[in-house]
Amino acid sequence: MSHIENPMEIFKLLNGSNCKECGEKTCLAFAVAVFKEKRPIQACPHLEKEVIDRYGGAIDKPNTVDEYKAEAIEELKQKVSSIDLSEAAQRLGARFADNKLTLKIFGKEFSVDTEGNLSSEVHINAYMVVPALNYILNGSGTSPRGDWITFRELNGGPSRYAHFEQRCEKPLKRLADTYTDLFKDMLEIFDGKQIDSQIDSDVSIILHPLPLFPIMVCYWKPEDGLESSLHIYFDATSDDNLDIESNYTLNEGVVLMFEKIALRHGA
Numbered sequence: 001m002s003h004i005e006n007p008m009e010i011f012k013l014l015n016g017s018n019c020k021e022c023g024e025k026t027c028l029a030f031a032v033a034v035f036k037e038k039r040p041i042q043a044c045p046h047l048e049k050e051v052i053d054r055y056g057g058a059i060d061k062p063n064t065v066d067e068y069k070a071e072a073i074e075e076l077k078q079k080v081s082s083i084d085l086s087e088a089a090q091r092l093g094a095r096f097a098d099n100k101l102t103l104k105i106f107g108k109e110f111s112v113d114t115e116g117n118l119s120s121e122v123h124i125n126a127y128m129v130v131p132a133l134n135y136i137l138n139g140s141g142t143s144p145r146g147d148w149i150t151f152r153e154l155n156g157g158p159s160r161y162a163h164f165e166q167r168c169e170k171p172l173k174r175l176a177d178t179y180t181d182l183f184k185d186m187l188e189i190f191d192g193k194q195i196d197s198q199i200d201s202d203v204s205i206i207l208h209p210l211p212l213f214p215i216m217v218c219y220w221k222p223e224d225g226l227e228s229s230l231h232i233y234f235d236a237t238s239d240d241n242l243d244i245e246s247n248y249t250l251n252e253g254v255v256l257m258f259e260k261i262a263l264r265h266g267a
């Protein structure tokens with residue numbers, strides 16, 4: 001039995017051509033059908049035998065993301081309950097009222113109470129909770145400078161880059177290649193700002209997963225037989241406001257959010 005976390009893991013095995021030979025309109029739709037065990041993966045005629053051998057049987061589905069992160073969240077909540085939230089709000093340029101610190105995540109307001117509980121009018125993604133609580137606990141409040149650096153240049157970045165590339169940049173690139181509304185969603189749903197590229201990319205969008213922690217997503221379209229590429233950049237002050245593990249978790253969460261949206265639209 002193969003262990004599969006979500007439909008995107010199946011989607012990544014497909015060639016992304018949307019050729020419809022499986023009878024589904026898109027590769028995304030096919031991936032969802034396989035994940036729901038409505039279709040066998042063998043129905044795509046373009047897969048290597050070793051992929052079919054590995055994923056052709058029953059699917060072992062995971063615990064939810066929220067369960068997965070629950071332990072880390074509990075620990076952080078304990079820590080938040082022992083700090084002065086009004087001081088943290090001042091340090092981070094956040095608001096403090098009614099015993100709650102309020103800050104913006106992707107432009108939407110989230111509040112943290114003195115017990116470390118997060119609340120918002122929008123859905124709270126568990127991948128955002130750990131970085132948000134770490135940000136409140138340890139963020140220095142340094143303002144971004146607008147100088148962009150790579151993940152590798154962050155403290156602890158070199159040893160984590162292979163994972164970051166595999167779990168964050170590559171899946172987002174693949175989405176950008178196949179889901180044409182990705183950048184529109186970044187701008188409209190996630191309060192992104194398109195900027196003139198400083199590094200010659202075709203698309204450059206700045207997102208604010210946390211107020212003092214912006215990221216810049218840059219995408220280069222395929223050209224003259226060259227593959228497309230996508231990289232995520234960080235402000236040079238990023239290490240002052242978020243540790244590398246939280247940064248990684250947050251970007252993983254960003255990718256999962258966009259994957260879910262793409263699946264909803266593509267399925």
Ligand code: SF4
Nearest residue numbers: 018019020022027044
């Ligand atoms: S899943 Fe396979 S058969 Fe179906 S559209 Fe994608 S590449 Fe074509």
